[in-house]
Amino acid sequence: MVVARKEKTAGPVGQSVLRNDVLEKATGAAVYTDDIQFGPGLLFARVKRSPVPHGILKKVDVSKALALPGVKCVVTGKDYPDLMGLYLKDRATFAVDRVRFIGEPVAAVAAVTEEIAEAALDLIELEIEELPAVFDPELGAQKGAPLLHPDLENYVHPNFIFPEPGTNISNHFKIRRGDVEAAWPKCAAIVETKVRVPHIQHVPIETHVAVALADDKGKVTLWSSTQSPFAQRAMLAKTFHVPESDMRVIATYVGGGFGCKAGVTMEAIPIALALKVKGHPVKFRLTREEEFYTNFVRQGLILNLKVGCDKDGNLLAMENTMYWDGGAYTEYGVNVTRAGGYSSTGPFDIPNVKTDSICVYTNHPSGGPYRGFGMSELHTGLLQVMDMLAEKIGMDKVEFLKKNVIQGGDTVATGMTMHETGIKECVDKVAAAIDWGKKEAPTAPNKLRGKGIAVMWKAPAMPPNAGSSAIVKMNSDGTLDVSIGGQEIGQGTFTAMAQIAAQTLGMPYDAVRVSGPIDTKYSPYEWQTVASRLTWSMGNAVRLAAQDARQKILNLVAEAWKEDPKDLDIQDGVVISYKSEESIPVKDFVVYGLPKENDQGWIGGPIVGTGSFMPTYVTGLDPETGQGPRAVVHYTTGAQAVDIEIDKETGRLEVLRAAAAFDVGKAINPDLVAGQIEGGFVQGMSSAMFEGAMLENGVWRNPSFVDYRIATTMDVPPKIDAMFVETAQDDGPYGARGVGEHPMVPTIAALANAIKDATGVRITNPPFSAEKIYLALVDAGIVK
Amino acid sequence: MSLHRITLKVNGSTEIVDVPGNWTLLQMLREKLALTGTKNGCASGECGACTVIMNGDAVNSCMVLAAECEGAEIITVEGLSKEGQLDxxxxxxxxxxxxxxxxxxxxxxxxxxxxxxxxxxxxxxxxxxxxxxxxxxxxxxxxxxxxxxxxxxxx
Missing domain, CATH: 1.10.150.120 ([2Fe-2S]-binding domain)
Known part of the structure; x- marks a missing residue:
């Protein structure tokens, strides 16, 4: 008898299941890199750093440091002169013959205690001939500026990075689309402005930690707090001339990343030492102060923007020249510049575009990936200009945004056809959430109240061939292990992957085990945990691996039951036949197989599924015009709106209501999506209100949590309305695309626009500190 | 650095520990008692990651010298759940x-x-x-x- 094919049970995808990592984290059992015990053979590393922003390194004398009892070894740039870098190989482990920022590693010491290693640093003598320095990227880009990298022409880079040897420009990305010059006379309104976005720091609560051990054959094991175990393996293997398979990276839970634990920052240093003291693990842990000024920073940006529209508000042209303060080494930062370039219009349909996105070497800390990868900085300028344009032609800002936001089928400025996206719906949702258009009364007579809105987009920024892989192993107790190479950095990826595997296989969510550490020796390859790409890319690999395991299970049972696999299904861990109504729990045969009839042997064996995913459809772009069929895999879009108040007596900004909505394609776990949206909003708000590196002649003046304040419990609005829409992504698992970075991208602009609405004063450059707002109100004559 | 022998209660259990005079409570918890649930985020009393309860009050354990803890009662994250029952x-x-x-x-x-x-x-x-x-x-x-x-x- 044929039974009716039942509607598949709902399954865990789309459900807010509890995270699978939080019991460990709530009890103190979760292991982070600094928690691993290495026994009494452990040595401690400290680093001698450049005290000047730019100079010729004439001498590094380590003899006195080596003689200090307890010091086991000292290494310098002479020991390891090889250059490394993710996109442009411009950085050595230690300065070799030139220093380029204050804090640059010059030498490192390994000793039996951290105190002795620190004391040894004072015994290292440096002789440096100071050179004129570059602190402003716009000036640094000019011919005649002091040159930081005279060897730029020899640096290795992929074909989508365009350095200009003989200058400080390490990448110059261009878009030339339509004819901006011809468009300006047709504009009814043009806004031209310069916006400066300061450097900020990621400040994960866990600072960088890495422990290296080399064996007597020179095989290296690195335990590191990283978003990128596989990228570290590849880069560090090359740097130290070790085969990739002999460079093993083990990565436990990460105490916050936000981009700064991607690629390689400080992890080469303990390896450089460990190779000289084989058999001794060497631990290097950044102090909070080092975390501020030697870790990747979010680059400062100077945006020169000119945007015009017709009298009906239709955008006609944009000219966007961005000078990125790339810092001393731009090995990773060059790709931030590229991403800022190809996404430089923001989520708008603009027919005439001229973009120059220029990465400039300066004698500041090195720039690198920061949650949003250039998009927060770009949108800070662009979405204020849109606000100004709407004001100029007298149009409602929500109406102006909805008129111009990009839609499925539109052509992106790089020539790619935009996929379907729900950005208009996002705008409607956030506008409704804060009662857009309704003038609210201030809560006190000394306050000014206003509202602001901004939209955003962001694509995963990565090499075109960044891949993912996954392995599903079935267990005889009804569980399964999903092995992945992507990192749990707080975003909940272990949980999302368990949901995807469970849904695809037909197993209960609780049966799926996903756990760290990620170990390059045993975990399947993953490019990096960056770019909001895991849910999408690794999710595809996990789905394929689960499908593979599922098919093997169905084929085995079909063979045993002499049925067609098409008539079989797996529901809640049980294989069922719609035809014969037979059933058997998966756990009964996925390891030990099934017996043939009459004791004639067995069929099957341990079931393992594998899956790989790599986008194969991202194309190159023309170096002069930035045009090509498909610059990126896809864009996640969204909107944010805020209702704020300014205290006229203090200048203090308070966010009363905040709303955010993003088109996530499919929310694999709605509660985790909301968690990203809330946390991202607060990180964006913190950067808007408080954060900025105070760099003075290359000296970081505020490298502590006292002087570099981040948002606390006292600063956040009581409720952040986190919403999403779901326009399925055709290349995503269950239609999903990423949303990890996006929530902080529009926040600075939304707040700047709200400040303007509340006070009538436009303050373009963050941070919008109480002092800055108060002084602007005084200048405008609003307060006396 | 000379060692100090101190006796204290950690999560209800009496501990006798020899610690250098310049060590903090944070170091003692993590490195002598292997209670690595308490985290080091700044080592200067600014981030709160190392907070524990000492004699009933929340303290930054990076700002308390271990030697000051003679006779103290400390609760760390490992001591919050009781017999597998979460707080x-x-x-x-x-x-x-x-x-x-x-x-x-x-x-x-x-x-x-x-x-x-x-x-x-x-x-x-x-x-x-x-x-x-x-x-x-x-x-x-x-x-x-x-x-x-x-x-x-x-x-």
């Missing part, structure tokens, strides 16, 4: 989504625990103030506040 704060931090990367979580839990020990019925403002010294870069804080409110309700 209400742990339970609600899990359920409300107050944990992402988890690095600030132990400090948050102990600051909140100290608050509930001295004030079983805190207002939302009381909770925000008690946790103002615990920096979190992931969650945006509101789910943490909700978790503490829920824990207070069943306390």
């Amino acid at each position: 209400a704060l742990q339970k609600f931090m899990i359920e409300t989504g107050g944990i992402q990367c988890g690095f600030c979580t132990p400090g948050v839990l102990l600051s909140a625990k100290a608050l509930l020990m001295r004030n079983p019925n805190p207002s939302e403002y009381d909770i925000r103030e008690a946790l103002a010294g615990n920096l979190c870069r992931c969650t945006g804080y509101n789910r943490i506040i909700t978790a503490v409110q829920k824990a207070a309700a069943v306390h």
